[in-house]
Amino acid sequence: MLVIPVTVLLLGLFSPILAADSPLPSFVKVCKRNDPKLNECFLKSAKNTLPNIVNGNKAFKIPKLDPFRIEAMTIGQGANSNIGLELTFRDIDIIGLKDTMLKDARIDLDKLRLDFEMVMPSLRVEGPYEVSGKILVLPITGKGMSNITLENVNVKWSLGGKLVGKTPESRRLQVDSAKVDIDPQNMRIDLDGLFGGEKTLSENMNVFLNENWRDVLGELKPGVNEALATIVTLIGNQVISSVTYDQLLPPQ
Incomplete structure (x- = not known):
């Protein structure tokens, strides 16, 4: 399996979380752990919570997430890959989270796992980039502005957690793992400044990238x-x- 090193830098984006005894915001629908229709309740709660989170929320000390600013992200490819790239973004914006449509949400209390399925009509990445390496047999280098758009993106993501706290009353659910899988129906790529700004080479490479997206x-x-x-x-x-944990999911 190809292992891809990824570095994500999010400096100063999030403030410290609330104290454990802080009240839940009013928009959060509380679901009880003994509810026989817990998944239905959880889905309704997630649908109501999501837009409040995406638009930013002072109660959770979360800034506005659309656009979502990432200060640095590097995706490095392995030498055995047909597409051997090292792609670095800086001060990029991810745009489109506000239009996310939640399709399903499930919770497994025994495994402390949360699963979500959603659709994003458009997810766009804009900002400075730098790339070097090869695509198939073609070398690629460049530095400039990027505009990458994923269309009709199906997203599945899972959160795994554990309970932390010295007493049952102070226990909190802490996320210690996450998996995300994206499946877009189309992708459009526009990388400005490829090959030192040489127009013909740059245009031909962008055509190639889009034809082989x-x-x-x-x-x-x-x-x-x-x-x-x-x-x-x-x-x-x-x-x-x-x-x-008892505030988030009361036992009864």
Whole structure:
């Protein structure tokens, strides 16, 4: 299996989480652990909570997430890959989270696992980039502005957690793992400044990237998923760890 090193830098984006005895915001629908229709309740609660989180929320000390600013992200490819890239973004914006439509949400109390399925009509990445390496047999180098748009993106993500706290009353659910999988129906790529700004080479490479977007995404996808998982873990902990486990999911 190809291992792709990914570095995500989010400096100063999140404030410290709330004290464990802070009240839940009013928009959070509380679901009881003994509810026989817990997953239905959890889905309704997640649908109501999501737009409040995406638009930023002072109660959870979360800034506005659309656009979502990432100060640095590097996706490095292995030498044995057909697409051997090292792609670095700086001060990029991820745009489109506000239009996310939640399709399903499930909770496993025994495994302390949360699973979500959602659709994003458009997910766009804009900002400075630098790339070096090769795509198939073609070398690629460049530095400039990027505009990468994923269309009709199906997203599955899972959060794994553990309970932390010295007493049952102070226990909080802490996210310690996350997995994200994206499946777009199309991807459009526009990289300005390829090959030192040489117009013909740059235009031809962008055409090639767009014509072969599935192959490009297939190679970069593990790294992108890993980067998104890092972000999801930060957001998940900011929300879930803000209150005690019994506040979040009362026993009855």
